[in-house]
Amino acid sequence: MTKIFNADAYKFRKNIASWLLPTAAVVAALVTAVFMYFIDHGLTVEGGEAVSTLDVFGFNPAGAMGAYALSSISNLFAILAVVFSGLFISSEFAGGTIRNAICIGKSRIKVYLSKLVMCGIMLLIIMLAAAVGFIVIFTVMYGFGDGSGFLADSLKVFGLQFLYHLTYASLACMLAFLIQNIVTSVSVGIFCTIFSGVLTDVFTAFDGLGWLARFMPNYYITRLLDNVTNMGFIIQSIAACVMFIAITSIIGCSVFKERDIN
Amino acid sequence: MSQFVVRTSNLSKKYGERYAVRNVDVEIRRGQIYGLIGQNGAGKTTFIRMLTGLISQTDGEIELFGKSGADLEKARGSIGSIVETPSLFPNMTAEENLETQRRLAGFDKNNADEMLELCGIADTGSKKVKNFSLGMRQRLALTLALLTEPEFVILDEPINGLDPKGIVENREMLKRLAAEKGITILISSHILSELSLLATNYGIIHNGRLIKQLPAKQLLSECRRYIKVITGDAPKTAEILKRQFAIKEVEILDDGEIRVYEQLDKTPRMVKELVDADVQVKSIGVTGQDLESYFMNITGGAM
Numbered sequence: 001m002t003k004i005f006n007a008d009a010y011k012f013r014k015n016i017a018s019w020l021l022p023t024a025a026v027v028a029a030l031v032t033a034v035f036m037y038f039i040d041h042g043l044t045v046e047g048g049e050a051v052s053t054l055d056v057f058g059f060n061p062a063g064a065m066g067a068y069a070l071s072s073i074s075n076l077f078a079i080l081a082v083v084f085s086g087l088f089i090s091s092e093f094a095g096g097t098i099r100n101a102i103c104i105g106k107s108r109i110k111v112y113l114s115k116l117v118m119c120g121i122m123l124l125i126i127m128l129a130a131a132v133g134f135i136v137i138f139t140v141m142y143g144f145g146d147g148s149g150f151l152a153d154s155l156k157v158f159g160l161q162f163l164y165h166l167t168y169a170s171l172a173c174m175l176a177f178l179i180q181n182i183v184t185s186v187s188v189g190i191f192c193t194i195f196s197g198v199l200t201d202v203f204t205a206f207d208g209l210g211w212l213a214r215f216m217p218n219y220y221i222t223r224l225l226d227n228v229t230n231m232g233f234i235i236q237s238i239a240a241c242v243m244f245i246a247i248t249s250i251i252g253c254s255v256f257k258e259r260d261i262n
Numbered sequence: 263m264s265q266f267v268v269r270t271s272n273l274s275k276k277y278g279e280r281y282a283v284r285n286v287d288v289e290i291r292r293g294q295i296y297g298l299i300g301q302n303g304a305g306k307t308t309f310i311r312m313l314t315g316l317i318s319q320t321d322g323e324i325e326l327f328g329k330s331g332a333d334l335e336k337a338r339g340s341i342g343s344i345v346e347t348p349s350l351f352p353n354m355t356a357e358e359n360l361e362t363q364r365r366l367a368g369f370d371k372n373n374a375d376e377m378l379e380l381c382g383i384a385d386t387g388s389k390k391v392k393n394f395s396l397g398m399r400q401r402l403a404l405t406l407a408l409l410t411e412p413e414f415v416i417l418d419e420p421i422n423g424l425d426p427k428g429i430v431e432n433r434e435m436l437k438r439l440a441a442e443k444g445i446t447i448l449i450s451s452h453i454l455s456e457l458s459l460l461a462t463n464y465g466i467i468h469n470g471r472l473i474k475q476l477p478a479k480q481l482l483s484e485c486r487r488y489i490k491v492i493t494g495d496a497p498k499t500a501e502i503l504k505r506q507f508a509i510k511e512v513e514i515l516d517d518g519e520i521r522v523y524e525q526l527d528k529t530p531r532m533v534k535e536l537v538d539a540d541v542q543v544k545s546i547g548v549t550g551q552d553l554e555s556y557f558m559n560i561t562g563g564a565m
Contacts, residue, residue, distance in 0.1 A: 002368075003365065003366055003367065003368040004366060006365045006366075006368075007362050007363075007365040007366035010361060010362055010365055011351070011362055014351075014353070014354055014358055014362075015353075016353065095350070095351065095352065096346075097349045097350065097351055099316055099345055099349045100349050100362075100363060100366060100406070101366055102314070102315050102316055103314040103315065103316065103338065103341065103343045103345065103416075104338055104339055104341060104342075104366065104367055104410075105315065105334070105335040105336055105337065105338030105339045105341070106335075106366070258318070260311075260316065260317035260318065261311075261316040261317065262316075
């Protein structure tokens with residue numbers, strides 16, 4: 001596993017997507033934060049008091065809360081994860097380089113897991129870049145705010161957001177291994193990302209189907225800010241996401257293990 | 263240590279109802295350069311894919327270095343290969359491609375420069391592989407296959423895209439590796455003339471079946487040269503040649519062509535004897551079955 005991972009890490013470093021995608025995330029974070037700022041300063045006054053956009057979005061208007069803002073560009077993370085897995089994994093099937101590992105006897109399961117880890121690392125870098133972008137821009141606009149407990153709060157929120165979004169990376173990784181074509185796997189991945197969001201809303205809207213929504217990562221992504229101190233919610237979300245990642249990985253590994261490689 | 267690098271028994275691969283490879287029993291011993299010959303679609307690449315673990319067999323057994331079953335993955339660690347097209351990262355340089363493979367194989371020695379030099383591709387610098395010619399890619403793929411100093415190298419159509427100079431260099435390098443380092447080589451090709459300059463053993467595959475496995479010496483003896491004689495009277499001609507020259511190996515084909523497998527240097531005298539005996543000689547000359555016609559005959563079709 002170490003050798004495969006070592007080679008994948010080298011490929012990761014040499015892949016232009018490894019630089020472009022985090023840059024895109026930072027730009028998106030900056031644009032979103034600035035957008036919030038301008039809306040914030042053009043708000044209507046209700047009862048003589050300005051209503052902060054950040055309050056409307058549920059963020060405390062201070063840089064220290066930057067990590068909380070990640071959910072505002074949640075779909076972007078999912079899409080970037082899908083794009084990365086397409087470029088990093090499907091391209092290996094398209095170019096035939098996946099054969100280089102298999103032909104020298106590397107375990108297919110280890111090859112799969114190494115790629116999954118790389119997708120996770122890419123997602124981590126993207127989210128870290130975006131979080132730093134949010135924190136910096138919020139700090140510039142509103143000041144850092146109350147710094148007490150900053151690290152613990154931020155790590156907790158960031159960690160949970162990362163786990164939730166890791167489900168998309170895992171899904172994208174599975175799709176890349178199953179479909180093996182860059183354009184198709186990215187297209188299907190983006191469709192699945194959007195569809196899972198819609199499906200979550202549909203499940204939530206209908207009585208009796210709400211329990212199904214709890215299996216969808218999107219359910220937790222959109223509700224984290226309201227439940228950040230709710231341990232029941234957090235435990236349930238962790239269980240659901242771990243289950244989601246495990247299921248997609250088992251499907252991906254099983255199919256890849258048996259499938260012929262052209 | 264097994265004397266066999268590869269042994270397969272009843273190896274088969276079925277796609278739907280059609281067998282791509284059927285009941286193939288191949289034996290490749292250490293140090294051999296084994297030429298796998300067959301038409302396009304004969305099953306060469308499918309066989310190689312099974313050996314390299316890219317596809318699973320429908321039936322049969324594979325043994326590599328005496329190991330089989332669950333130990334195959336480990337045994338494949340001693341193999342270098344090119345399967346069909348070169349598998350390279352287009353946005354990396356030649357050195358970066360080699361570094362990726364070196365890390366993947368966990369090979370400690372950094373011999374990239376030496377191998378690039380050996381394969382005649384040392385001066386590519388920062389040029390990305392996507393800008394390489396097909397010949398350069400083929401050379402790099404070969405470098406990749408040899409990088410980790412494997413005991414067994416599998417090369418599927420390795421001279422595709424190489425220029426004449428490259429083909430010669432490639433051949434000489436493989437011969438040298440086999441001779442100096444004792445590397446066993448499996449090389450598949452449909453370019454028989456090239457394969458005949460390299461292989462020590464042959465396997466002929468046709469319609470998914472291994473129809474013949476033979477050493478190069480035996481093949482050469484089977485590709486015999488002969489005097490081809492066409493006259494107005496084949497039986498009389500054969501009779502005269504047998505009597506006058508004590509020839510035993512003579513053959514009359516259905517179309518009247520006579521093949522004489524002995525005394526190939528006596529053609530002028532044979533002409534004289536036949537003319538003196540009032541036989542009308544339409545044509546006579548030394549000819550022979552070259553490798554291609556041998557394989558055409560054996561496979562019953564064009565190569």
